Each structure stands twice: as structure tokens, then as C-alpha cells.
Amino acid sequence: MSFKFNEESFLDNSFNETLREKLTKMLNSRKSMDIKIDDHLSYANNRGSTSCSNNFDNSSSIKARDSKLDILKSDVKVCEVNFPTIPNLEILDLDVSGQPRALAKGICKISCRDALLQIQTEIEANSLLLYTNISPDFTTPLMIANDTFTIPITMTFSQIQLEAITNVFVKNSGVGISFNDVSLDFQFDCSIKLLQPHIAKRLRKSMQLVFKDVLPSALFNMSRSWFTHDGSSSQTTTDHSQEEGSRLIRLHRLTVEDLDLQDLSPVNMLKLSTLTSSRQTLSLHSTMPKYFSTIPGCLDRQNFRNFTSRMPCLSNYGGGSDDGDKHVPHIHNLQNKNLLPEEALEENDIDLKAILSIQTKIYERGISTNNDVIRPRRRKIRIKRAKKSIVNKATETSSNLNADSEITPVSSSHNATSSVNTITSLTTSSLGSTAGSSNSKNTNRSSSFTSSIMPITPLAQSSMNKKDGNLITLRQDSKVLDSMKYFTKIQDLHNIHASFNSSRETQDSNNRFRIASEMLPTKREISPIPTLNSFIEPNRRFSFVGLNHKTSHDNSWSVDEQPPPYY
Amino acid sequence: MIEYMNYVIKSLQSNNDYEHLTLSSRSLLNFKIPNAFKFQLSNKSTPYTYNTIDISTNKVINGSITYLYTDAKGLDKLIKDSHNINIQSIVETYNHHCKTLNINKQNVDFKSLYYGRMYYPNSHLEGMIIKKFTTNTQVVLKWVSSFNSCNIITGYFQKYGKRNFQELIVSSNDFLCGYRFLHNFIEQPSKLNNSLYNNSYISLGGEFWLAISTLSPTCATTLRYCTHSATTGRPLTLTLSFNPLFGHLSSTYSAKTSSNSAFCVQYDFNLYSIDSNLSLGCELWKQNELIQNVSQEKSKKQEIQVPPNFYNNNSNDAKQKRILNDLNTTFESSLKKIDKERAVIENFETDLYNKDFTSVWKFSTSLRDKNLCILWDGKFKGFLLSAGTELIRINTNNENNSQSLVKFYPAKLGLQLQFST
Numbered sequence: 001m002s003f004k005f006n007e008e009s010f011l012d013n014s015f016n017e018t019l020r021e022k023l024t025k026m027l028n029s030r031k032s033m034d035i036k037i038d039d040h041l042s043y044a045n046n047r048g049s050t051s052c053s054n055n056f057d058n059s060s061s062i063k064a065r066d067s068k069l070d071i072l073k074s075d076v077k078v079c080e081v082n083f084p085t086i087p088n089l090e091i092l093d094l095d096v097s098g099q100p101r102a103l104a105k106g107i108c109k110i111s112c113r114d115a116l117l118q119i120q121t122e123i124e125a126n127s128l129l130l131y132t133n134i135s136p137d138f139t140t141p142l143m144i145a146n147d148t149f150t151i152p153i154t155m156t157f158s159q160i161q162l163e164a165i166t167n168v169f170v171k172n173s174g175v176g177i178s179f180n181d182v183s184l185d186f187q188f189d190c191s192i193k194l195l196q197p198h199i200a201k202r203l204r205k206s207m208q209l210v211f212k213d214v215l216p217s218a219l220f221n222m223s224r225s226w227f228t229h230d231g232s233s234s235q236t237t238t239d240h241s242q243e244e245g246s247r248l249i250r251l252h253r254l255t256v257e258d259l260d261l262q263d264l265s266p267v268n269m270l271k272l273s274t275l276t277s278s279r280q281t282l283s284l285h286s287t288m289p290k291y292f293s294t295i296p297g298c299l300d301r302q303n304f305r306n307f308t309s310r311m312p313c314l315s316n317y318g319g320g321s322d323d324g325d326k327h328v329p330h331i332h333n334l335q336n337k338n339l340l341p342e343e344a345l346e347e348n349d350i351d352l353k354a355i356l357s358i359q360t361k362i363y364e365r366g367i368s369t370n371n372d373v374i375r376p377r378r379r380k381i382r383i384k385r386a387k388k389s390i391v392n393k394a395t396e397t398s399s400n401l402n403a404d405s406e407i408t409p410v411s412s413s414h415n416a417t418s419s420v421n422t423i424t425s426l427t428t429s430s431l432g433s434t435a436g437s438s439n440s441k442n443t444n445r446s447s448s449f450t451s452s453i454m455p456i457t458p459l460a461q462s463s464m465n466k467k468d469g470n471l472i473t474l475r476q477d478s479k480v481l482d483s484m485k486y487f488t489k490i491q492d493l494h495n496i497h498a499s500f501n502s503s504r505e506t507q508d509s510n511n512r513f514r515i516a517s518e519m520l521p522t523k524r525e526i527s528p529i530p531t532l533n534s535f536i537e538p539n540r541r542f543s544f545v546g547l548n549h550k551t552s553h554d555n556s557w558s559v560d561e562q563p564p565p566y567y
Numbered sequence: 568m569i570e571y572m573n574y575v576i577k578s579l580q581s582n583n584d585y586e587h588l589t590l591s592s593r594s595l596l597n598f599k600i601p602n603a604f605k606f607q608l609s610n611k612s613t614p615y616t617y618n619t620i621d622i623s624t625n626k627v628i629n630g631s632i633t634y635l636y637t638d639a640k641g642l643d644k645l646i647k648d649s650h651n652i653n654i655q656s657i658v659e660t661y662n663h664h665c666k667t668l669n670i671n672k673q674n675v676d677f678k679s680l681y682y683g684r685m686y687y688p689n690s691h692l693e694g695m696i697i698k699k700f701t702t703n704t705q706v707v708l709k710w711v712s713s714f715n716s717c718n719i720i721t722g723y724f725q726k727y728g729k730r731n732f733q734e735l736i737v738s739s740n741d742f743l744c745g746y747r748f749l750h751n752f753i754e755q756p757s758k759l760n761n762s763l764y765n766n767s768y769i770s771l772g773g774e775f776w777l778a779i780s781t782l783s784p785t786c787a788t789t790l791r792y793c794t795h796s797a798t799t800g801r802p803l804t805l806t807l808s809f810n811p812l813f814g815h816l817s818s819t820y821s822a823k824t825s826s827n828s829a830f831c832v833q834y835d836f837n838l839y840s841i842d843s844n845l846s847l848g849c850e851l852w853k854q855n856e857l858i859q860n861v862s863q864e865k866s867k868k869q870e871i872q873v874p875p876n877f878y879n880n881n882s883n884d885a886k887q888k889r890i891l892n893d894l895n896t897t898f899e900s901s902l903k904k905i906d907k908e909r910a911v912i913e914n915f916e917t918d919l920y921n922k923d924f925t926s927v928w929k930f931s932t933s934l935r936d937k938n939l940c941i942l943w944d945g946k947f948k949g950f951l952l953s954a955g956t957e958l959i960r961i962n963t964n965n966e967n968n969s970q971s972l973v974k975f976y977p978a979k980l981g982l983q984l985q986f987s988t
Contacts, residue, residue: 126813127783128743128776135740138693139709139721142586143776145787145808147815147835150842 601981639677767794814838
């Protein structure tokens, strides 16, 4: 993110005027403080020196001696302030990762050129008088004609060039700025030439202190007043997005570039804000198994298990009921692979119809939310044309898998079933690939469903010769259709999908999907690939679990975990 | 009003030094105003020791104890208690070089003086030693000691000559070093002025200072011209000070306009910055009415007696007598005139000295500081009272600038009571 100063605020002279006023005020604040101190001193002096009576103001003079001699005879007046060019602020590095210590930190480069500053004051030239005035009268010899001699002095700082690299820390309490590499250059001109080298030397000495100590502390104090002024921001500091948003509103002089605006779309902001605000409620609403989330379009983590248990997957096979608890023991085996549970294989309780329905569901899910990439018709034609080749392929793969079957934990006696399993899974992957690679749009949902079913049918027939399976009724299966409806008709999921459409198009670097696509038998180039889109879209994400055989799941919220206690 | 201890020290010290060149204008313009209620009790315990205790209150009660020892003989006769004291001697006033006043001091001779003062509860200490090596050279050491690391010691080496005065000063405060000198031109009868009555004299002084630690120098020269008005015999003093380093020029004119009034004008001007200041001061004396009538009668009785022959010689030489007579007759008118003047001046001085004043009002104002100082010093039943205030003008601008109220705000206000036995 980068921003620049609003030029308009610098164009008129008001900036220089306000700067001049503030400088004058600040430069004289010390004097007024001194006057206050002097008042205190004189009070103490009155207490102390009443007894001291004659010529002896000891207590006051000693205190005054401790405090520094003030050679200024009048207020400091800032005559001229001129910043002809706009100060430039360049952000070299910005880190907005939520750290406990700082909300954001960054490295900035501040530069300013050709500035002019002129101050005027009066000084006491008779320095001996200053010393004698604060010394006790008793030991100070009297001097005749030792009067004050005030000289007006004008100091001009021209061609001020400032370049500083600063570290900026935005904290909850304020903004901390440390100046690392400061190069300050100016031409100094004093009306009293005798004092010029001395003053210049002292200025350069004190500059270091200013940038090291004075300026950071002043800026921090100033920012602290900003931060405490609006109490709401302090409460929602954990919410980065809101913080950013409110900061954007606060800093009127920032102009966000167009590219940034895409990421900061109001829809996104609204969603993120509702997401976080929901975390702050104590609502037990989302723990209900019927509802996956309180927010439309989002899935709460504690409901994830419930959600996955409903997902069409072979691991769920055998249950058939909606009760999530029943599936818990199976999930462990199936977190990575879309395989039938071992118990089901052992018991030989394989209902081909149910498996097919699950596979269809998985495929359907893959295409349901992404209508524009489905091209089932083409697949359909291909199947019709070369039935044999597919059968051959299937046998090939089955033979391959037979070799692998020794390694698989599944017993060899169930070779056929395992081959069925792999075939089905492969089919789904191939179907997924076709879905992904297809370019033509197909809005007709029923046709897509038909097309998706079609390739499975011959495969199933070829591999499941022993068993009798009525595949014709598959299309009319109300259960499949119902479960389809669940995913296709939930408007919220579509909404989410729509909102993240743009980002998905651009990203195709998801590893899991890539590997899956490489495994495709067609080996075709996959153009726009729908990618996983983090936790906001768990249904999509889970579909790849089914597709991908080999990639290990690296997601942190593993399925086998018990749902976290809702707080 | 001068404090008792300062009165004792002052009566021992000669005021013929550089510091006292502008004493008249200082005492008329920059007189000290008390800023608290203060009571001071002093006594002369022995002819050589003097004690003072004072208590003052300004929100908090403070005090000090002072002790002084000197081996001066005859000082106890000079120092008078508050009942009998002549108020002129303890009030900073016009410093006319009255011979009758000065004569007494020379009679007192001392070798050493020790002075110590302890403030409580502030725990400050003041100390002073004056040591006379010869009749004309002396060393003065002054120091201040306190808890908050303000320890300053200042040494003066002073040498009084017949006409000259020289002084070397070294102070630990900023390592201040200084040299001061004073030369009185026509104080003593000289070859040029051995015959006529001397009613005026010129003094020239200079000072050079350098604070070594801060390298801040200053220097000044001062010229003083004292004379008496020829017709009335009243003294007047003119001073001119010049600081060449900072271009400061200060001129004063002080005059004793009558026996119970004195005026002073000071004009300051800076050559470099064209800063100027005008200060005005006056003092008005009031004398006891009963004694006033008596003295007036006395003065009437005193007739101006002009001696017939100014130039007298006791020698029996007839030739010389004749010459002198010729001189007398030749310059009779002028000589008589001089004699008359001398008589007028001396009468004025003695008259002033013998007058019994009871109180004095002092006023001073400055254009630059925009202040008005008022002080009343008086004697009341053995007590010496001093009350004064300083008013500072403050411009308080109202929001609508049409009316700017001018207020006088008392910066100082105090009353001082002294009693001494």
C-alpha cells in the first residue's frame, strides 16, 4: 500500500501559516514555563529571603543558578516559514501482520526540500550581568554602568533538506517512530556573525537529540491523543480490517490507489467485519447441527465436522443417516482418501447404488458452484464414441492397482472391490478434470447431471459384473437429487462464490489441485482453474479431498479433531 | 533604612572609593524597599561586640542571628542607639561630602573586623572579615555558604591613598576578577588651589571586570563632579558613567534643593541600541516642629562674619605686612565674596547636621520600568520604622481594545521595625 500527501492542502499558504503559529507557540512555551517556575521561585524566595533581608536573596538566586541562564530577553518570533515543495513520504516496507506488539510496522522514507525558516528574538549581550543578577548580593561586588544590552538576532535556515529513514510502529496506544538514518542539511545565517559558528555548532549537536529523543516522543504523545480520542478503535483493535478501514477514514489526506480498492471492496469488508463480530458474541446458535454457521456464507470451525459428515464421500458410506456422531470413527481413515470404510469392505456390504450416488454428488459439487466451466456434452460424446477404450483403460488401471494392492491395507481377497474403489475414484477425478478443463458454459443443471452420470455407468458396469446394480434408476434417485439440491440451492454458497469469483480466476497456484490435474488421464492443459478458497468455502475445498489421492492434507483444522468447545 | 550591622560597618569604612561614586543617585533612585514584616533587635553588648536578632514573616517565619566583633576603639561612642540616633546617618540619602560628618570617622581606627550571620531555618551562612594591614591597605573577605552548593567567596584588596584608591577583587563565582581605581583631583589643597576656598572637586574612576569561566568582560569609567551652589550653598552632584563595551551612557544630576529635600534625575542612553531611560527620584524630610523653631532662631542669630583680612601673617616683617595689606585691599571684594560663600556653605552643612529630622518620604519612578517606589522612614518613640511599596503598572487589555485599563499592582510591600540599645 502506498499513499501520498494531498497536494491541495499544501498549495495554499495556510499550511505554512499554521506551522508558523505552532512553532511560535512551541518556542515560547519554554519561556512561559520558566516564568511559571520563576513565580514559584519568587514564592519560595519570598519565603526564604524574608529573613535574608538585606541584599541577600540567597535561596532564589541559588535556585535560579541551578536552572539555566536565560539570555533571551523577549519572545521568540517565527518570521517566515516556507515549504515550497510537498514533503515526500515513501513507504519502503510495510508489515500488517497481526503481532502482539504492533498492529503494523513499516519503514518509511521522509524527504523534504528547499524549506525556509526564519526566527527572530532578542538576546542579552551583557552576559556578566546575567551572572551577577543571579548571584547573592552579599558576595557580588557592585558594578557601575553595568546595564542590560539587548540585541535583536535573526536566524535564517534556508534550503533545508531533510531525508530520513524511519521505522514506524502502529500500536494500540499510539504511533512510534524512530529515526534511523537522518541527513539534515541547511544553510544557516545569523544576523550576528560573531556568534554564527558557535550557534551552528550547537545546533548540529542538538539535532541529534531532537531526532533521537524529542521528535519520537512528541510524535508518540501526539498520536496517543488521537488514539484515545475515539474509544471505539481501542476496543476493536484486534480487528485489523476495521482498524484499517477507520484509519483510512481518519486520514483524509491519504489517497488509496485503484489496485488497493479491489481488495478493499465493501463486500469483503462487511463480511470480515461480521465474521469477527460474530466471534465476540456468546451465541450458541451455530452449535446446532442443523446450522453450519450463523453468518450466511461462512462455516464456523466447530461445525466443520458436522459439515464434513454430510459431505458426499465414500467414507460416509454405510451410514446413510445424518447423525454425525456415527461417522466419527471412520473419518480418521478417510481424511485423505475417498475410500470406502474398511468395515464396509469386510462385511461385503457394498451397495453400488449408494456409492454411485456419492460419487455423483462429489462430481456434482465440483461443478455445482462453477457453472461456467462445465462441458458435459463433450464428455458425453466421447463416451459414446469409444466405449472400448475406456473399458481398456479401466482394466489397465485395475491391473496397475492390482500390483499396488499388496501394499494397500485392504486384503487381497477383496481385490475386486478395491479395484472398484480405485476406479470409481479415478473416474471422479477424470470427471473433475473434464469439469475443470471444459470451457463452454452450461447453465442447465439437469443436463450437467446427466452428463456426469453417463461416464460412470459403463465403468460401473464393466467392473461390477458380478454384482447386480440397477443403474438406470440412478437418475431418478430422489436421494441424490435432494442432496444435490442442498448444495445447489443454498443461495449463500452461491453468494460466497460470486464474491470471490474474481480472485479465484487469477489464482491457479493451488498445489493440491495441480497435482490432481496432473493425474488426469486426459493430460490436457487446464485453463481457468477454480481454486480452493480458504475456509470461507469449505465445501469446495473438501471436494478436492476426494479428488486428490496423493497429496497430504496440510490443513490445520484436521477432520479427526473433536469439535472445539464453543465459547 | 540601613540595618544596624551595616550602620556599624559603614561608620568604620571610608566612602571614598569607586563603588560610592554614584552613591547619591543610587540612594535617591534605587533605594531598597522591604518586602515583608520584619522586626530587628540589636544591641551593643560590649564596646567591641554587636549582636542582632531579627524575625521576619512573609507567609513563613524566618530569622537570622548576626554577630560582629571589631577591635575599633571609640566605636561605641560613635554608634548610637535607636532613641538617640540621627536619622540621617541610617537612611540612604544624598551623600554630600560634609566634613563634619566625615571627620568623626577618621578618628576611629581598627585592625580587624569579624562578621557572621546565620539564617534559620534556611541554613545559609554569611561571613566577612576585614583586616587592616596598614592604615591605608586592607583586605576584605566575604563568603556565602549554603546547603545547595552555593559557596562563594570573594576577596577584596583595597588600598587608599591620599587621592587615589585602588582595589583588586577576586571572586570564586565564575572566577570573576576585577580592578577598580579612583582618583580625586581637587580634594586636597594643591599648588594650583592653595589659597582660595575649595567648594568643588572632580573624581574619576574606572573598573575592569572579567569572568574567566565564561569569558564575559565589562568595563566602565565614571566621572563625578561635586560642587555647591554659590548663592545658596547647597550641594549638587553630577556623574557621568560610560561603558564602552556595551555603549551604555548614564548621567545623573542630584541636588540638595533645600535642607529638607533632595532631587535626582538619571538619564540612561545606549549608544548602540539607542535604548533610553529616564528616572526621577526625590526625598522629603520632615523635622521635629519644636526643635525646628529653635534652630531657626539660632540660624538667625548667627551672622555672617567676614574676617577683615584674609591674608594674615604673624611675622613682624613690615614689608610683608604691607604687601599683604595691599593684597587684601586689592582683592577685597573677591575675597569677601569667597569668604561669604564659604560661610554660606559651612552654615548650611552645620545647619543640616544639627537638624533633628524625624521622618523622610522617598519617591522614585522610572519610565522604562513603569514603576513607582514609595518609602517612608521614620523614628517613632525609639523605634526606627521603614515602610514601603513598589507599584508596577500593568496594562490589562480588555477584549474590546477601546478600553485598556491601567492598573497599579504592588510588587513589594513591607514594614520594618528596628530597635537597638
